[in-house]
Amino acid sequence: MVIEISKVSSKQDLRTFMALPTKLYRDFENYVPPLALETKKLLDPDVAPFFKHGEAQFWLARKNGRVVGRISAQIDFTQPANAFGDAGLFGCLDVVDDMDVTRKLVETAEEWLRNKGVERAVGPLTLSMNELGGLLVGGHDLEPMIMVPWHPPYLQAHFNQLPYAQCRDLHYWRLEWSSTMSSQYADRKKLSRLPKGYSLRNLDFRNFDRDLEIVRGLYNSAWEKNWGFVPLQPEDLEGLGTDLKPFLKKEMGIIVERDGKPEAMAVMIPNLSEITADVGPNPSLLGWAKLAYRQFFHEFQSGRIILFGISPDIRHSVGGAVIAISIIEHLVAWLLDLRRKSGVIEAGWVLDNNEPLRNILVQQGFQISRTLRLYDRLLSSRIDQ
Secondary structure (H helix, E strand, C coil): CCEEEEEECHHHHHHHHHHHHHHHHCCCCCCCCHHHHHHHHHHCCCHHHHCCCEEEEEEEECCEEEEEEEEEEEEEECCCCHHHHCCCEEEEEEECCHHHHHHHHHHHHHHHHHHCCCCEEEEECCCCEEECCCCCEECCHHHHHHCCCCCCCCCHHHHHCCCCCEEEEEEEEEEEEEEEHHHHHHHHCCCCCCCEEEEEECCCCCHHHHHHHHHHHHHHHHHHCCCCCCCCCCHHHHHCCCHHHHCCCCCHHEEEECCEEEEEEEEEEEHHHHCCCCEEEEHHHHHHHHHHHHHCCCCCCCEEEEEEEEEECCCCCCCCHHHHHHHHHHHHHHHHEEECEEEEEEEEEEEEECHHHHHHHHHHEEEEEEEEEEEEECCCCCCCC
């Protein structure tokens, strides 16, 4: 049985590529496909932010004439040299449970990266560290969370048979609450105030673009020395200012200032999967009507802290720790006050060795819920050598 790998070279190929996970994983109970519109904004070169600062090639795998897998290889031009070393990326890896198909797809992506002159391959990433990162190796049975990838368990077994090393784990931390927990949390001793001279405010929707640029600047300065850091570009936050803005509340964004200078921030986004999971990737007219109704009347029970950062000037100080704790407390307290029955907050991703942030999350009652794993290898030789 011959496995054929072909480049995505037409609009029809691209549509097949983007829709493939829904077809491959439709029999998995815990897989919920995203809206096709969301996928298009992530992968279509005509509209996806990544292609403003990177290049990519997509491939499809066919066996006996049937499409059985896909993969991408990409170069992010904004990726600092110290992020992964001299590395290119691969991602969009979705295949049937066939090790031969996985091997051929990965070989194809590697060859493209070799021809680009990079020394290492890191992935899976769709398409960068600031989008969907890692292979899901823990948390397959959880409900979907916005901008968190899902993969079938057998893909981890496939990687265990390839000459790839575990690179890093990206953890998502989860806080679940009930009516009982709400009262317990309300009774907990909390920080009484921020350090002297600091003030906390919410997102200003009248100056939303300004605040998004503040958030971007703080994120980039806070994490620039961390492993895997890739600076956010203005286009990377376009979705917050367009697609997600109608669902945001001002309390979902926090900026801490000192004498008017931003020093810390956090942004949480509602889990849109709550309103999209039952309409399928391509909603009918009735499905779109449901989504329109839910946009105005749905009260979200889950959300994700997607951006978080403390200025490097104060990050390693006692005051910086106090500010970080205070931000988390404000977000949790606001959600508990609104939803007294039950709900979920996830914070992530968080690097496996980020002990200061891990300790704060543990202190606030969070536990690791999902683990996304990155793999890497040198490209000096082919997989089968």
